[in-house]
Amino acid sequence: MKPLxxxxxxxxxxxxxxxxxxxxxxxxxxxxxxxxxxxxxxxxLVNDIFAQTSDTDKPVxxxxxxxxxxxxxxxxxxxx
Amino acid sequence: MKxxxxxxxxxxxxxxxxxxxxxVQASSHREAPxxxxxxxxDASDFYMFNSYEAGRDGFVTFVANYLPLQDAYxxxxxxxxxxxxxxxxHIDNNGDAIEDITYSFDFNTTLKDFQLDIAGSQVSVPLxxxxxxxxxxxxxxxxxxxxxxTLDVIEGDRRTGTATPVVNQASGAAEFxxxxxxxxxxxxxxxxxxxxxxxxxxxxxxxxxxxxxxxGQRQESFSVNLGEVFDLINLNPLGESDSKANTLADKNVxxxxxxxxxxxxxxxxxxxxxxxxxxxxxxxxxxxPEPDFDNGKPAALSGGAWTQVSRLGMPLVNExxxxxxxxxxxxxxxxxxxxxxxxxxxxxxxxxLLEILFPGTAVAPKMYPRTDLVAAFLxxxxxxxxxxxxxxxxxxxxxxxxxxxxAQEQSNLGVLxxxxxxxxxxxxxxxxxxxxxxxxAMGALIADSDIAPNNTAPLTDGATISxxxxxxxxxxxxxxxxxxxxx
Numbered sequence: 001m002k003p004l005x006x007x008x009x010x011x012x013x014x015x016x017x018x019x020x021x022x023x024x025x026x027x028x029x030x031x032x033x034x035x036x037x038x039x040x041x042x043x044x045l046v047n048d049i050f051a052q053t054s055d056t057d058k059p060v061x062x063x064x065x066x067x068x069x070x071x072x073x074x075x076x077x078x079x080x
Numbered sequence: 081m082k083x084x085x086x087x088x089x090x091x092x093x094x095x096x097x098x099x100x101x102x103x104v105q106a107s108s109h110r111e112a113p114x115x116x117x118x119x120x121x122d123a124s125d126f127y128m129f130n131s132y133e134a135g136r137d138g139f140v141t142f143v144a145n146y147l148p149l150q151d152a153y154x155x156x157x158x159x160x161x162x163x164x165x166x167x168x169x170h171i172d173n174n175g176d177a178i179e180d181i182t183y184s185f186d187f188n189t190t191l192k193d194f195q196l197d198i199a200g201s202q203v204s205v206p207l208x209x210x211x212x213x214x215x216x217x218x219x220x221x222x223x224x225x226x227x228x229x230t231l232d233v234i235e236g237d238r239r240t241g242t243a244t245p246v247v248n249q250a251s252g253a254a255e256f257x258x259x260x261x262x263x264x265x266x267x268x269x270x271x272x273x274x275x276x277x278x279x280x281x282x283x284x285x286x287x288x289x290x291x292x293x294x295x296g297q298r299q300e301s302f303s304v305n306l307g308e309v310f311d312l313i314n315l316n317p318l319g320e321s322d323s324k325a326n327t328l329a330d331k332n333v334x335x336x337x338x339x340x341x342x343x344x345x346x347x348x349x350x351x352x353x354x355x356x357x358x359x360x361x362x363x364x365x366x367x368x369p370e371p372d373f374d375n376g377k378p379a380a381l382s383g384g385a386w387t388q389v390s391r392l393g394m395p396l397v398n399e400x401x402x403x404x405x406x407x408x409x410x411x412x413x414x415x416x417x418x419x420x421x422x423x424x425x426x427x428x429x430x431x432x433l434l435e436i437l438f439p440g441t442a443v444a445p446k447m448y449p450r451t452d453l454v455a456a457f458l459x460x461x462x463x464x465x466x467x468x469x470x471x472x473x474x475x476x477x478x479x480x481x482x483x484x485x486x487a488q489e490q491s492n493l494g495v496l497x498x499x500x501x502x503x504x505x506x507x508x509x510x511x512x513x514x515x516x517x518x519x520x521a522m523g524a525l526i527a528d529s530d531i532a533p534n535n536t537a538p539l540t541d542g543a544t545i546s547x548x549x550x551x552x553x554x555x556x557x558x559x560x561x562x563x564x565x566x567x
Contacts, residue, residue, distance in 0.1 A: 049364040050383030056240045059363040059387040076366045080377050 040065045043075035050079060107302050107395040107513070109148040109328075112407035115390055120162040121359035123392035124148035124333060125302050128355050128476050129508040130501060131339060132484035133553040139291070140480060141339045142169050142183070143509070143557065144357040144392075145301065150261075150332040153563040156207050158261040159297060159334055160227045161187045164382045165359050167336060168238060172354040172475065173347040175467030177416040180347065182234040184243065185295065185336055187258070189227045193373070209260065209267050214274030217257050227258045229295055231338075233285050238358075239386065244285035246293070256280055259296045262332070264564025272559045279555060287344035293337065298557035300331035301509050303545035313437055317518075317539045324542030330561065337555040342480045351481035352460060352467040356393030356415065356474075360386040388412050393475035394457050394504070395513045400430050401457075415473035418458065422472075425453050431521050445523035445532035452525035456504055464495065465505045478506035487547040496524065509556055510547030515540055 045067060049060055107125045115122045127143040146167065150159050161167065166186060170179035194210055195202040211222030220226055231246040231254075245254040259278045262271045279294045306327035308314040315324065336357075345353050363384030371379040391411050392398070401424050402410045410421060426449030434442040445452075460466035460477040467477070485501040492512040494502025496519065503511040516524075518539045523532025550556055 046364045046366065049385075050366075050381075052385065053362065053383045054385055057385040058239075059385040073369070079366055079381050079383075080368055080370075 038066060039068050042067050042069045043072070046076065047079075108392050108397075108399055109302070111399045112411050113404075114408045115411060118361070118389060119149075120147050120160075121165045121167075121361060121390050122146060122148060123357050123359060123390045125395065126355075126357045126392045126476060127301075127507045127509055128353075128478050129506045130342075130478070130480060130482065130484035131554070132486055132490075132501075132508070133556075134486070136339070136554070137484070138289075138342050139339050140342055140345055140353070140478065141337065141554065141556065142355065142357075143301075143555075144169055144336040145298075145333045146336070146359065146390075147334045148300065148331070149328070150297070150300075150334070150560075151330075152262060152332050152561040155263065155563060158208060158263065158563075159332070160189055160225070161229075161258070161295075161334055162359075162361075163187050163189050163227075164380075165361055166386055167357070167359050169336070169338065169357050170238060170355060171345055172415070172473075173345060174350055175352070175354070175470040177354075177418070177471040177473035177475075179238050180236070181345065182238040182241065183246075183338055183340075184232045184234055184238070185229050186232070187227055187229045189225060191225045191373070192223075194224045209263060212266070213260055213263075213268045215270050215277065217259070217274070217277035219274075220257075220260070223260055226260075228255050229258055230254055231256065231282070231293060235286075246282045246284050246291075249281040249283045249290045252283075256293065256295070261297045262560040262562045264562050265566060266564065271562065275559060284340060284344060287341060289341040289343070291341060291344075292339040292554055294555040295336050296334065297332050297560040298335045298555070299560050300328040300333045301335075301550070301557050302328050303512070303543050303549075304328055304514065305541045305543040309541055313434070313541075315542055317434075317438065317442075317541070318537065319540060319542050321515075321540045321542065322544040326543045326545070332560040335555065335557050337557070339554055346480055350467055352465050352477055352479050354393075354415075354460075354467070354473070354475040354477045356391060356476065358388050358392075359390040360388045363387040388414075395507065396517050397457065397474055401425065401428060403429070415475050416471070418473045421474070425457055425474075426450050428453060428521065431523075434522065442522065443533040445526050445535070447523075447526060447531050452523070453520070456520050456525065461495075461504065464500060476507055477504070487550070487552040490547040492544070492546040496520075508547065509550045510545060512545050 109124045110116045123146055125145040129141055131139040131141045147159050166184060169183045171181040172178060173180045194205045196205060208225050209223050213220055213223050232243040233246055234241040234243045247254050257278055259275045268274050275296055278296055279292060281290045282293050284291050303326040305324040362382035366381045368377055368379055371377055389411055398407055398410050428450060431444035435444045455461050458472040458474055459470045465477040465479045482501050485499055490502060490510055491497025491499035492510050493516055494511045495505055496516050502508055503513050503516055523535040526532035526535050529535055
C-alpha cells in the first residue's frame with residue numbers, strides 16, 4: 001500500500017505542475033527544485049494532501065514549494 | 081581524584097540537604113508559537129517513574145499531560161481532547177533514539193444531542209449535561225457529550241509498525257471511557273469516586289501481566305511562580321524555597337496515565353528505557369463555512385498524513401533551552417535528529433541570560449561544550465541512567481533496575497537530593513525539576529568552582545512541590561478542581 005500511495009502522491013503532484021509558472025526537474029513536493037521553485041496552487045496542494053490521507057505515510061514537505069493562494073471559496077466544497 | 085558525574089550528583093545532595101530548596105518553572109505549557117493555537121495537543125508535562133505505589137514493584141508509570149492551564153469553570157464545553165489528533169507515548173529500549181514501542185491514544189466524541197419538547201418543538205439543549213453524572217462510569221444518561229478512546233500498542237516505527245489494541249482485562253473491550261470533566265458538585269457529587277471508575281486494568285499485547293490506564297482531567301501537577309519567572313526572573317533566586325505562590329495551583333490539566341510491567345518495556349539486558357510523548361494532527365485542515373451537525377458536516381475537516389506538532393521528553397527543554405525560532409521545529413522533530421539542536425545544549429543561552437539578569441551574582445559556567453548538560457539531557461548520566469549503547473537524543477531516561485522510593489521518603493530534588501529513583505532518572509510528580517534543572521544549568525554537575533562559581537548555589541523560584549502534594553497510588557495526580565464548589 002505504501003509504495004502505491006507514494007506513487008499516487010508523486011503523480012498527483014505531477015499534475016500540479018500544470019499550474020506552475022516555470023519548469024522544474026522535480027515533480028515531488030519534497031524534492032522541488034530550490035533554484036526555480038514550482039508554483040503550487042494552494043487548493044490543489046490541500047486537495048492532494050487530503051487525497052493521500054494515510055496512517056502510515058509521511059507528510060508532504062512544503063518548504064520547497066512556492067505556494068500561491070487562490071480565492072475561489074468553492075475549491076473545497078467537495079470535501080464536505 | 082576525578083569526580084564522576086554521579087558522584088557529583090551525590091555531593092550536591094549533601095550540600096543542598098542543609099536547606100530545603102525549591103525552584104520551579106512551567107515545564108512545557110504553551111512553550112512554542114504554533115502550539116499556543118492548539119492547546120488540545122499541547123503536551124505540558126511528561127513523567128516516567130518506577131511505580132512507587134505499595135505492591136506495584138515491577139511497573140513503570142507514564143503520565144503525559146495535555147491541554148494545560150484549564151480553568152475548572154470553563155463550561156459549557158470544558159476540556160475534551162482532540163478527536164482529530166493522535167496522542168502517543170514512545171519508548172526507546174535500546175538507546176538508539178528510535179522508538180521500539182509506542183502507546184497510541186485515539187479519541188472519539190459522541191454528541192447525543194439531547195432535545196427538549198418546547199411547546200411541541202424538539203429543540204437541542206445548549207449544555208453538556210442536563211442532570212447528575214456518576215458515581216459509576218456508565219451513569220452518564222444525563223451527559224450530552226461523551227468522549228471515549230482506544231489504545232494501541234505499536235511495535236516498531238510509530239507510523240508503520242504493527243499496531244495491536246490494548247483491551248480491558250475484565251471485559252475484553254477495546255474502547256475506554258474518559259470521564260466528564262469536573263463540572264461541579266451538583267453535576268458530579270463525588271468526582272473522585274466517579275473518576276476512579278475510569279481506571280482500567282488492561283491486557284497489553286505480548287505482555288503476560290496486566291497494566292492500568294486512566295485518561296481524564298486532573299489538577300495541574302506542575303508548580304511554578306510563572307509570572308515572575310517570565311518577567312525576567314523577577315524574584316530572589318536565593319530566597320526561601322516556599323516563599324512564592326504556585327501560579328498553577330488553580331488550574332487543571334488532562335492526563336494520559338499508563339502503567340506497564342517493566343518486563344514489557346525493556347529489551348535484552350538493557351535496563352534503561354527512554355521515553356517521550358508526542359501529539360500529531362492530520363497535515364491539512366479545511367474549515368467548513370456551513371457546519372451542519374444534522375447532516376454529518378463538522379466545523380472542520382482534517383486530511384493527509386499524521387504530522388507531529390508537539391513533543392515532550394525532558395522537562396523545560398523546549399521551554400528554556402531551544403531558541404524561540406526553533407521551538408516549532410523542535411515540536412515537529414524526532415529524537416533521532418536531535419543533532420540539529422546540539423548547540424542549544426552544548427552552548428546554552430539560559431545560564432548567560434541569568435548572568436545578565438543577576439550581574440555579580442549569577443555566573444555562567446565557562447566550560448564549552450557543556451558536556452555536563454549533554455549527559456543530563458541527551459545521553460543519561462553514566463552509571464545512573466545511560467544506556468550501554470546510547471545515541472545522544474533528548475528524552476526522559478529511566479533506569480528500571482533502580483528500586484522506587486516510597487512517596488514519603490522521596491527527595492523532591494531527586495538525584496541532586498541523594499534519591500537516585502528521581503529526576504533525572506525519570507521524573508516523578510513530586511520532583512522539583514526546575515530547581516534541579518536550574519542548578520544543573522548553572523553548573524551543579526561541574527566540580528570545579530573556578531569553572532562554575534555557582535555550582536553549589538541553592539537556586540529557587542520560591543514555589544515548592546513534593547511527593548506529599550500528590551496521591552501515593554495510581555493515577556498519582558490529584559482529583560481536578562471543581563468548576564463549581566457550591567455543595
